Amino acid sequence: MRINKYIADAGICSRRKADELISNGNVKINGLTVKELGVDVAEGDVVEVNGSVIEAGRRKVYVAVNKPAGVITSMDDDRERETVADIVADIPERLFPVGRLDYNTTGLLIMTNDGQLTYTLTHPKHEVYKTYVAxxxxxxxxxxxxxxxRGVDIGGFVTSPARVKVLKQMPRYAVVEISIREGKNRQVRKMFAAVGNKVRELKRTQIGEIRLGRLKEGHYRKLTREEIEYLKSL
Structure with a gap:
């Protein structure tokens, strides 16, 4: 098995991030640092990442989290702010967020230790729509x-066509459902700003066919077998 796939299967990170770890000298096989991306891991080899021994094939866990505003999409924070890791702290496996939601954005976030799935959902070639209510x-x-x-320029990047539906229009504000395929930093906020509407509140309600539903803020639920199979089919 290729070393990057082995690292991803151990739930450490995606294959792409694994390649970065290898290139940076953070990976060892049988005590020797490896920097070649095409190296294979044989049965019985001991693999270390950042000084810790890892093992592929551990139990895969998939959860949906409803991230509140003010929670960081990270596993830790040097300013000791609350992170999404705190929401899933009672799960023994170390989970990682798939993609990001900014500090003030709430809603659906998938977390897993399946590095290959993370790669699939975050790679640009996989057009997975993310739906927000703004x-x-x-x-x-x-x-x-x-x-x-049609797509708007958000500062050196023109977005792909979006799905847009006005749910409510009041004299001073609108509630809008918008679905996008990319995941640029603060993309939805920048898109509305580009057409002259400032976002006051933003919630992600859906990733592909995975829906937030009635999950309460600050809580998580395990994905169903059907949801996991759907994600793996992408």
């Missing part, structure tokens, strides 16, 4: 919504 200032006119659907 409360934005002002009126989202038909012309502005059309721009979002």
């Amino acid at each position: 409360k934005v200032e002002g009126v989202l006119s038909g012309a502005r919504a059309a721009k979002l659907r």
Whole structure:
């Protein structure tokens, strides 16, 4: 088995991140540092990442988290703020978030120790729509919504066509459902800003066919067998 796949199967990170660890000299096989990406791991080999022995084939865990505002999408924080790791602290396996939600964004986040699934869901070639509900200032006119659907420049990057549906329009604000395929930093906020509407509240409600549903903020649930099979089919 290739070393990057072995690391991913052990739930450490995605294959792409594993390649970075290898290149940076953070991986050892049988006590020897390896920096070649194509090295194979044989049965009986001892693999270390950052000084800790790892083992592929551990129990895979998949959960959906409803991230509250003010919680960091990270496994730890040097400022000792609450992280998504705190939400799943009672799970013995070390889980990692798939993608990110910014500090003030709430909603659905998938966490797992399946590195291959993380790679699949975050790789640009896999067009997995993420759906958000945004409360934005002002009126989202038909012309502005059309721009979002076509794609907008958010600063050196033109977004792919988005799915946009106005759920409620009030004199001073609108509630809008928007689905995007990319995952650029603060992308949804930047998209609305590009057409003149500032985001006040933002919640992710769906990733592909995985829905947040009635899961309470700050809680998690295990994905169903059907949901896991769906994600692995992407």
